[in-house]
Amino acid sequence: MSRPAPVLPGATIGIVGGGQLGRMLALEARRMAYRVVVLDPQEDAPGAQVADEHIAAPLGDLDAARELARRSDVVTLEWENADAAVLRELEGRVPLRPGPQVLEVAQHRLREKETARRLGLPTPKFAPVRSAEELERALGEIGTPAVLKTVRGGYDGRGQAVIRRPEEAEAARATLSALEPELILEEWIDFRLEVSAICARTDAGEIATYPIGENIHREGILDASRIPAPISPALAAEARGMGEALAEGLGVVGLLAVEIFVGKDDRLFFNEIAPRPHNSGHYTWEACAVSQFEQHLRAVCALPLGRPEQLRPAAMVNLLGEDIGNGEGLPALPEALAEGAVSLHLYGKREARPRRKMGHLTALAEDSAEALALARRARQILTRRG
Numbered sequence: 001m002s003r004p005a006p007v008l009p010g011a012t013i014g015i016v017g018g019g020q021l022g023r024m025l026a027l028e029a030r031r032m033a034y035r036v037v038v039l040d041p042q043e044d045a046p047g048a049q050v051a052d053e054h055i056a057a058p059l060g061d062l063d064a065a066r067e068l069a070r071r072s073d074v075v076t077l078e079w080e081n082a083d084a085a086v087l088r089e090l091e092g093r094v095p096l097r098p099g100p101q102v103l104e105v106a107q108h109r110l111r112e113k114e115t116a117r118r119l120g121l122p123t124p125k126f127a128p129v130r131s132a133e134e135l136e137r138a139l140g141e142i143g144t145p146a147v148l149k150t151v152r153g154g155y156d157g158r159g160q161a162v163i164r165r166p167e168e169a170e171a172a173r174a175t176l177s178a179l180e181p182e183l184i185l186e187e188w189i190d191f192r193l194e195v196s197a198i199c200a201r202t203d204a205g206e207i208a209t210y211p212i213g214e215n216i217h218r219e220g221i222l223d224a225s226r227i228p229a230p231i232s233p234a235l236a237a238e239a240r241g242m243g244e245a246l247a248e249g250l251g252v253v254g255l256l257a258v259e260i261f262v263g264k265d266d267r268l269f270f271n272e273i274a275p276r277p278h279n280s281g282h283y284t285w286e287a288c289a290v291s292q293f294e295q296h297l298r299a300v301c302a303l304p305l306g307r308p309e310q311l312r313p314a315a316m317v318n319l320l321g322e323d324i325g326n327g328e329g330l331p332a333l334p335e336a337l338a339e340g341a342v343s344l345h346l347y348g349k350r351e352a353r354p355r356r357k358m359g360h361l362t363a364l365a366e367d368s369a370e371a372l373a374l375a376r377r378a379r380q381i382l383t384r385r386g
């Protein structure tokens with residue numbers, strides 16, 4: 001089989017979506033002298049601020065998708081939920097990496113779990129829910145506590161309801177099915193910790209996986225990551241194997257982040273995938289020779305991957321809208337950054353809203369617990385929250 005020709009600096013990379021992930025992809029691409037064109041509806045989207053060109057149009061706009069294809073040598077996504085029609089439009093005109101077969105799975109929680117199961121990976125028990133009858137049957141199989149989720153469109157914990165007692169289930173179904181008719185009921189895993197495996201894969205089948213990191217959520221949204229995760233080498237190897245099995249099984253070209261629960265008894269459970277840079281991989285910018293953003297671009301441009309080794313233990317804490325507002329916390333920035341090896345990333349979002357990711361801090365230290373404490377101390381100074 002012939003391999004795609006490398007896309008070299010000077011060429012134009014199209015990015016669907018101009019949020020913070022698109023911004024960081026664009027910054028890394030421009031460092032390597034690629035040109036970048038971002039598709040995003042918002043005039044001053046974080047990614048549009050740093051791209052060479054911006055197509056300001058809805059992500060579902062077929063004319064805009066055609067225009068993106070026309071201006072790009074290769075197209076990738078910072079956001080996996082693009083319409084199937086847009087993906088078809090792009091795919092027919094320009095190399096689209098990763099391909100639709102990956103995105104169709106990543107957009108759909110039921111397909112994700114079925115794919116993981118087909119590849120022999122352990123998942124929480126799950127069942128589809130499209131009606132009150134199916135919910136009752138699913139509850140009978142899975143029991144409570146459980147979590148009901150929309151199969152599409154959820155992020156940062158949106159589109160989910162925890163069901164502690166069977167009596168709560170029908171009300172949750174009614175609320176969620178107003179958002180999206182197809183739901184999935186999942187067994188609630190009383191996990192010890194959450195981890196992610198961030199793998200990169202090229203079309204030639206080369207795979208590189210970053211060290212396994214621990215992810216700490218707060219109210220369903222990622223709050224902090226520490227890398228490496230405090231787990232045994234054997235468990236880390238198992239988590240890595242899960243990531244690589246999915247990257248290979250799906251034929252991913254680009255990054256694949258795989259979220260995994262570590263049970264109290266050290267059993268691992270697949271949670272979900274994201275075929276793009278992941279919030280838990282932001283630390284790679286400072287702590288690894290090749291960042292997740294560069295790694296994704298290398299795979300997308302058919303270049304060899306960088307070695308995914310970590311040079312220093314690290315931690316990342318998110319800065320949310322409620323933390324920094326529209327910059328009210330920033331007068332304390334000099335004090336926060338005086339804490340030591342802490343780096344600041346702000347995404348240039350004009351409007352702070354609660355739960356909106358506005359930026360993050362990365363800290364480096366002798367071990368990842370110390371890095372986490374340092375990152376939290378800096379955030380505390382900046383935001384009055386630890």
Ligand SMILES: Nc1ncnc2c1ncn2[C@@H]1O[C@H](COP(=O)(O)OP(=O)(O)OP(=O)(O)O)[C@@H](O)[C@H]1O
Binds near residue numbers: 190259
């Ligand atoms: N089956 C489960 N058992 C226990 N906790 C769960 C389960 N499903 C989800 N959670 C918790 O809710 C968080 C968010 O869930 P999930 O990853 O499915 O949704 P999401 O909205 O796509 O999140 P994100 O965009 O932050 O990745 C998980 O990281 C975990 O903390």
Ligand SMILES: [Mg+2]
Binds near residue numbers: 259272
């Ligand atoms: Mg998740």
